[in-house]
Amino acid sequence: MNVHEYQAKQIFAEYGVPTPKGKVAHSVEEAVENAKELGGPIWVVKAQIHAGGRGLGGGVKLAKSLDEVKELAEEILGMTLVTHQTGPEGKLVQKVYIEDGADIKDEYYLGIVLDRAKEMPVIMASTEGGMEIEKVAEETPEKIVKVAVDPTIGFQGFHGRELVFGLGITDKQEQRKFIDFASKLFKIYMDKDVELIEINPLIRTGSGDFLALDGKMGFDDSALFRHPDIEAMRDISEEDSDEREASEYGLSYISLDGEIGCMVNGAGLAMGTMDTINYVGGTPANFLDVGGKANAETVAKGFEIILKNPKVKSIFVNIFGGIVRCDRIANGILEATKLVDVHVPVIVRLDGTNAPEAAEILKNANIDNVIAATDLLDGAKKAVAAAKGEL
């Protein structure tokens, strides 16, 4: 689960990680109120969406008067912000963050993620703040300092020293401040079951203080049960409504651009099915993992969600029945076609336990647009042919 910049900064503040003062606003009036409260003389008006690259997209702007704050809030609130992370459709801005303008001397990058190879968190820092860190990693990897921290000992002084010496911070006062900043951030990472924390830019001000000007945080969904405070920050308007609806039924759904709807059990097989459709010349319309419980209700829900997408020309149901027997799934599929009006051809491939019985059931049902397939390749080919109207 991701949160907004203003929420990340609330968490920073709780832990004493320095940030400029700021307040979120849902309307132009509120934005101006916030600006008055902050006092100025310079404010930054920042679009709050779950995506980066807002600055370049025109979602972060500097204001030098209250009138300017008003103008900018009017401009940014309600705009559809397109950045390299939103996709071409962009994201509707429903909140703006009004923040004290900071005196930027240097821009750094600081992030913490899990290093899967080392199996511990790694702190990444760079003097190349403000830039896209992926580019830095690619073009000048030596400019990224990486310090893995064994969580059983936690953040120690030497971790901090590796960071500041790596970044070339030589002033002792500044070293101390930066190390304190990083150690608090590490504490947040561990305490809150963070998946990714990223500050770009982390700035050094003219007076030698370090401030988080940006804050991106994602949390481990599996650990949200022990963080009601984080769960309460969920902004469902930032999440894809179909994906969310699917998740309420235990389905994992992600929409794509193609024409062939997919319904599969298991994330790996679901990806493998999409790859196979691609392999035989088709395009998948979605990823949909129905998980271990492919019954009439979940299959019906799956059909419903897939068919909301008008581009879908055929559906490929690919289930490898393990513990769940195929004959049961076949009956579930038939029942689902009665619950939902399925107006496109449905190709069904059922393999595994009791597959022959399942094939028999589908055959006897004799429904026009339900077509049985013998294996994965056959199913993918039939789904592609059906989408082209050639079946």
Add this chain to the structure above:
Amino acid sequence: MSILVNKDTKVIVQGFTGGEGTFHAEQCMDYGTNIVGGVTPNKGGQEHLGKPVFNTVAEAVAATGATVSMVFVPPAFVADAVMEAADAGIELAVIITEGAPVRDMMYAKMYATKKGMKTIGPNCPGIITAEECKIGIMPGNIFKKGNVGLISKSGTLTYEGANQVCTEGFGISTAVGIGGDPIIGLSYLQLLPMFEADPETEAIVMIGEIGGDLEIQAAKYIKENITKPVVAFIAGQTAPKGKRMGHAGAIVSGSAGTAKEKMEALEAAGVKVVVSPAEIGKAVKEVLSK
């Protein structure tokens, strides 16, 4: 021969008396797995599925001599259970539980490593030595005995791959579902040498996914150390960047961890890489009839 487990392996079940634990323990016993008991706190002294229940893993180990634990403990408590197993001297914990917090597994894995306990999973179908010992939730009937070793991040692709191998007239020595979470136990790097050393295994099927770089490391290892033919499939060639695909681990960040990158690395290591899982069976036939 096989790797890690066989018909003599003594297995206990943590989370034995719960719904999932009961259902799958029974299936495993039907398959022939030597389940010698289980652990459920406060149910010690009872009998379940005809086997003794213990309060702690230490008691279970002392009484039964079990060396492997199959873990069905709910996600919030699973790390605790895994660490208990490590502390009690279990040699291999097979963690089926889905949805374990990453931080918890990070600590559990570190402790397991310190205690010399191997782990498989979490969020995986488990391990099966065909027609001998099934420790997990896979449908046992599709695994016919044979000479192909299988390692897979994905559960259903394990079944798909094994089924194709068997349909082509071959069979499975041992299949291991390693899981696709960010922190996992045994992986390609540890399992490949075991299959290389296993006289029964003549070919290896490796099923990977986008995200992380385990497959890249595996490619390097294969190039230098594996003499047996390897067939590989990497799921997620058509997955969009940055989107989550059900497995927490399957996140493509930038260029690292794409299917393309992994497929190229494996190909360069002499692995027979297939673009669709539908080709796994045929590819195995091809490499084995060379």
